[in-house]
Amino acid sequence: MHRFANPARFLKIARPATTWLFVLGLLLTGVGLFGGLTLTPPDYLQGETVRIMYVHVPSAWLGMAGWAGIAAASVAQLVWRHPLAAVAGRALAPAGATFAGICLLTGSIWGRPTWGTWWEWDGRLTSMLILFFLYLGYIALAGAEKERGGEGRIAALFGLVGAVNLPVIHYSVLWWRTLHQGQSIGTSGSSIDSSILWPLPLAALGFSCLFGAAVLMRMRAELAESKVEARLRRAAAE
Amino acid sequence: MSHWAFVTAAYSVAAVATVCLLAWAYSTMRKAEAAADELKNRR
Numbered sequence: 315m316h317r318f319a320n321p322a323r324f325l326k327i328a329r330p331a332t333t334w335l336f337v338l339g340l341l342l343t344g345v346g347l348f349g350g351l352t353l354t355p356p357d358y359l360q361g362e363t364v365r366i367m368y369v370h371v372p373s374a375w376l377g378m379a380g381w382a383g384i385a386a387a388s389v390a391q392l393v394w395r396h397p398l399a400a401v402a403g404r405a406l407a408p409a410g411a412t413f414a415g416i417c418l419l420t421g422s423i424w425g426r427p428t429w430g431t432w433w434e435w436d437g438r439l440t441s442m443l444i445l446f447f448l449y450l451g452y453i454a455l456a457g458a459e460k461e462r463g464g465e466g467r468i469a470a471l472f473g474l475v476g477a478v479n480l481p482v483i484h485y486s487v488l489w490w491r492t493l494h495q496g497q498s499i500g501t502s503g504s505s506i507d508s509s510i511l512w513p514l515p516l517a518a519l520g521f522s523c524l525f526g527a528a529v530l531m532r533m534r535a536e537l538a539e540s541k542v543e544a545r546l547r548r549a550a551a552e
Numbered sequence: 553m554s555h556w557a558f559v560t561a562a563y564s565v566a567a568v569a570t571v572c573l574l575a576w577a578y579s580t581m582r583k584a585e586a587a588a589d590e591l592k593n594r595r
Contacts, residue, residue, distance in 0.1 A: 336574075347563070362555035369566035412573045419569075420562040427558050524570060531577035538584035545591050 321537050324398060328530050335527040343520030349513035357510065364510060366424040371499075372518040373416035376525050377445060378480055380410020381473075383529075384452065385480075388473035391466055398533070400466030401540075403473055404456045405532035409525050411449035418442060429493050437486030438494040441479060448476040 350368035357364035383406045391399035421439065422432045433439065456469035487496045498505045499514075506514075 351559075351563070356555075363558050365559050366562040369562055373566065408577075409573060412569050416566050416569050419565045423558050423562045423565070427553070427555060521570070524574060528573050528577040531574075531581040535577070535581040535584040538581070538588040541588045542584070542591055545588075 321398065325534065325537065328534055332527050332530040332534070335523045335530065339520050339523030339525075339527055341520070342516050342523060346513045346515075346517030346520050350517060354510050354513060360428055363424060363427050366420055367510075368513055368517045370417060370420040370424055371514060372521040373413045373420065374442070375518060376521055377410055377414030377417045377442070378483060379522075380406050380413060380525070381445060381448070381476060381480060384410065384473040385477035388470035388477075391470040392474070395465075400456070400460075400470070401533050401536045402529075403452075403466065403469060404460065404536060405529045407449055407453045407456065408532065409528045411446060411453065412528075413521070413525065414442065414446040414449055418446060425493070431493075434493050436492040436494060437490035438483065438492050441483040441486050445476075445479055445483060448479060452476065 347368055350365050354365070356362045384403050387396075387399045387403040387406065390396040391403065418439075421442075425434070426432050452469060452472055455472055456466060459466055459469050486492065487494050499511075504511055
């Protein structure tokens with residue numbers, strides 16, 4: 315990890331990786347969603363609405379993965395003072411917030427025909443909404459800290475504390491009575507029939523690549539902005 | 553209401569939000585890198 319502490323070395327890898335992730339993401343997402351919309355059969359109980367799974371589930375995973383990434387960056391920031399950790403945290407937050415938002419909206423749209431309601435204040439939905447608000451708080455806090463010239467330690471602490479919400483989201487369907495279905499995909503397999511399941515990993519991998527491309531683009535933007543600020547400061551001092 | 557209306561709405565939300573995220577990330581990156589290059593070339 316410390317090999318990439320040098321921004322120049324990081325950029326050497328990030329530049330081609332951004333393009334590859336973007337292209338691969340478009341391809342995999344396109345194939346996954348096309349398969350999910352046209353090639354899979356409707357569910358015997360949910361009918362055609364089961365197809366919402368191919369956008370809802372990857373966005374839920376990425377919403378949570380984004381905060382797990384922020385927590386990892388926070389550790390790197392607080393323990394090793396890794397120079398790219400704060401940049402990574404700030405770059406992960408908008409992408410994570412977007413996918414948490416997509417998860418909430420598509421879940422609400424899926425809930426109406428399936429449960430008969432757009433929203434229910436149960437454990438899974440509420441903890442996911444809290445994650446979305448945590449993202450907004452992190453974006454505001456990290457942005458304000460950067461503007462004041464801080465190192466990003468307060469935002470890193472917030473990122474670590476917010477990670478407590480991740481197991482709450484994951485286990486909410488076990489801890490509380492909920493409208494949301496229990497875990498259907500685990501390490502031991504899946505309860506979803508393979509004729510319906512197969513586009514899901516493609517869509518999830520595709521959205522993950524697009525997520526990665528967006529994060530790398532934001533990191534590159536942050537590094538370029540820092541370079542401009544440093545040059546202007548140096549020029550003003552001369 | 554047809555099931556397909558809900559499917560279309562969900563896919564539209566996901567597509568629009570993902571495209572907006574990528575477009576914003578790309579435009580901020582291009583702008584920042586162009587500014588950095590311009591400053592570098594000016595010196």
